Amino acid sequence: MKTYLAKKSEVQPKWFVVDASGQVLGRLAVEIANILRGRHRPTYTPHTDTGDFVIVINADKIAVTGRKEDQKKYMFYSGYFGNEKYVTLGEFRERKPEFIIEHAVKGMLPRNRLGRQQLSKLKIYRGSEHPHAPQNPEVLEA
Numbered sequence: 001m002k003t004y005l006a007k008k009s010e011v012q013p014k015w016f017v018v019d020a021s022g023q024v025l026g027r028l029a030v031e032i033a034n035i036l037r038g039r040h041r042p043t044y045t046p047h048t049d050t051g052d053f054v055i056v057i058n059a060d061k062i063a064v065t066g067r068k069e070d071q072k073k074y075m076f077y078s079g080y081f082g083n084e085k086y087v088t089l090g091e092f093r094e095r096k097p098e099f100i101i102e103h104a105v106k107g108m109l110p111r112n113r114l115g116r117q118q119l120s121k122l123k124i125y126r127g128s129e130h131p132h133a134p135q136n137p138e139v140l141e142a
Contacts, residue, residue: 006045011038013121014052015137017130021061025104032056032101033108035140036118049117054140055132056124060097064089074103098124 016035020028034040038050064072072089092100101124109115123132 004043006038006043006048006050008048008050011043011048011050015055015132015135016052016140017055017057017132017137018140019058019128020056020101021058022063025062025064025100028062029101029104029108031140032105032122036105036109036121047114049114051118051121053121053123053132053135053137055130055137056101056122057128057130058126059101059124060093060126062093062097062100069093074099097126 018028018032032054035054036051038044038048038052040052041050044050069090070088073086074089074092076085076087077083089100102119102122105122106115106119109118123130
C-alpha cells in the first residue's frame, strides 16, 4: 500500500471563524494551529500546506488562567545595550489584543517558510466584526 502525499493544487482551503470570548488562550491556540497546519484533514501531509484559513473574533475577550494577566511578560529587544523591554499580558490586552493570540499560535507552528505561510492564513480581530463575510466562513466550535 502506498502512502498518500497531498499536493498543494489538490487542496481546497476552507474558512473557519472562531469566537475567542471566554476561551482559554493555550487551548484555543492549539485548535487554531491544528487547523492552520491541516491536521484536522485525513489528507494531512507535514511538508505541504494543507490547512485552512482561520478568522478569530473578540480577541480582547480571551481568558487566561491563574495570575498570568499580571505575571506573564513578553520581552522585546532592539539589539542595543540595555534596550530590553518587558510588557505584561494585561498591557497588551488593552493596546493590541491580536498579538496575544498570534504569538501563542506562532509558537505552535513550524519555524520555517511553511510555518510563515501557514501563519499568514490567520486573521485576528479585536471586536466581533470581520471583513471576510464573502468567503462564507463556517463557525468552529473549539
